[in-house]
Amino acid sequence: MRTYVRKCPTCGGEVIEKQVTEVLSGGVNTAFVKVTVGVCQHCGERLYTPDTVKKFEEIEAKLYHQDTSAFKPLGKSFQVSAF
Numbered sequence: 001m002r003t004y005v006r007k008c009p010t011c012g013g014e015v016i017e018k019q020v021t022e023v024l025s026g027g028v029n030t031a032f033v034k035v036t037v038g039v040c041q042h043c044g045e046r047l048y049t050p051d052t053v054k055k056f057e058e059i060e061a062k063l064y065h066q067d068t069s070a071f072k073p074l075g076k077s078f079q080v081s082a083f
């Protein structure tokens with residue numbers, strides 16, 4: 001099922017499907033999400049389907065509400081005060 005536009009709306013370049021890692025954040029949490037998106041071969045613009053955007057919003061909401069039990073932890077993030 002391919003729902004990406006074939007031409008980049010920004011530059012008119014050819015759009016191909018590619019797996020990329022998007023960094024999403026909500027509140028103090030961050031998630032790295034591997035997702036297949038459309039990428040313009042000319043300018044590198046990433047094009048998302050409405051389903052992908054919806055999924056991102058769901059993940060960001062879960063991050064925000066600390067509802068991360070379904071996510072695989074990769075490590076911890078730390079804030080370090082200046083010294």
Ligand SMILES: [Zn+2]
Nearest residue numbers: 008011040043
């Ligand atoms: Zn482009």
